[in-house]
Amino acid sequence: MRVLLSTYGSRGDVEPLVGLAARLRESGAQVRVCAPPDEDFAQRLAHIDVPLVPVGPSARALTVAAPPPSSLPERAAAVIAGQLEAVTAAAEGCDVLVATGMLPAAAGALSVAEKLGIRSVSVTFQQLTLPSPGRPPLAYPGRPFPPEVTDNRVLWGLDAESINALFGAALNTNRASIGLPPVDDVRDYVIGDRPWLATDPVLDPWQESADLDVVQTGAWILPDRRPLPAGLEAFLAAGAPPVYVGFGSMPMLASEDAAQVAVEAVRAQGRRAVVARGWAGLAPVDDRGDCYVVGEVNQQALFGRVAAVVHHGGAGTTTTATRAGAPQVVVPQTADQPYWAGRVAQLGIGVALDGPTPTTESLSAALRTALAPETRVWATAVATVIRTDGAALAARLLLDASGR
The missing domain is CATH 3.40.50.2000 (Glycogen Phosphorylase B;)
Structure with a gap:
């Protein structure tokens, strides 16, 4: 055939x-x-x-x-x-x-x-x-x-x-x-x-x-069996699970300082960050050691080892994070992304931000909810029923x- x-x-x-x-x-x-x-x-x-x-x-x-x-x-x-x-x-x-x-x-x-x-x-x-x-x-x-x-x-x-x-x-x-x-x-x-x-x-x-x-x-x-880069493995092992921040194929985010806002919000929760460059070309915001920047990476492996996933709400990223049992904060930019953000919120497995341009304050508040123990419980439960x-x-x- x-x-x-x-x-x-x-x-x-x-x-x-x-x-x-x-x-x-x-x-x-x-x-x-x-x-x-x-x-x-x-x-x-x-x-x-x-x-x-x-x-x-x-x-x-x-x-x-x-x-x-x-x-x-x-x-x-x-x-x-x-x-x-x-x-x-x-x-x-x-x-x-x-x-x-x-x-x-x-x-x-x-x-x-x-x-x-x-x-x-x-x-x-x-x-x-x-x-x-x-x-x-x-x-x-x-x-x-x-x-x-x-x-x-x-x-x-x-x-x-x-x-x-x-x-x-x-x-x-x-x-x-x-x-x-x-x-x-x-x-x-x-x-x-x-x-x-x-x-x-x-x-x-x-x-x-x-x-x-x-x-x-x-x-x-497709089950992804690629190993995580050695540098990322070392970063993950060096402390508590970090928060992933990435916006996939969104090349021009509504907020030009999206990486700065996201990292500040993550730090406000006492967490480290893994930032994915994506099509927006997110870059390190400073030289502090609590932030690690990645390119193409095995999200299936990574999402199972982070405290939460901050993303744009693409269908693939939403599904991968849900299957991994990772609490989510969705910052929808366009098209179907508000729908996926709404589904994450309705299922109780994360938070949907209202609008494409988060502030440090709004993202910090969303992360507090996503990082709460009860959100992790719901995310873990839903992961078990995803096909x-x-x-x-x-x-x-x-x-x-x-x-x-």
């Missing part, structure tokens, strides 16, 4: 595919991944001996450039065209294509599967893109919903109109170039009849809906559907 996994986006869009690819390879499938040509993505895939087929520009470079919302249709057209070129070549001879990532990229990949007659599966790593009468959709940058509209079904209709306005022309122009008919509703085309939701059902419970037949597999996480077989289940579903 030959499988193509296709995405375009940040680390949170690529890392789950690493987990699925590893499980598929263990089952004897041939796998390749179409993703942005960023070095850290290629290294993660090389670690499991899966080839990266580069598509489009660097996701990090594009994100750091912070193009204006008005350029979204133009960027979407380029992303779709890149998908048609790279995915078409990579998908030749494949039995199934798994499409995820930013919506226009998924639309382009699914169009390639349609053209080649390959079975396809549409996957999301957060449920906020799936229409549900129980909650409103996320608004696209520069296209807010009318504040007087509160009916969720009406809002989801406006969401479909917005997506068509942003991506419809770009998608259908590219589809015409490969002999495919136009799509009337871009969102419905991408979601399909039976989308997959690759999130944990405890952390991210999907409410059954008559409108969608959703398959929730659990999160796709660990999401990628294995997804691989099995793909293999079963192909008669393997």
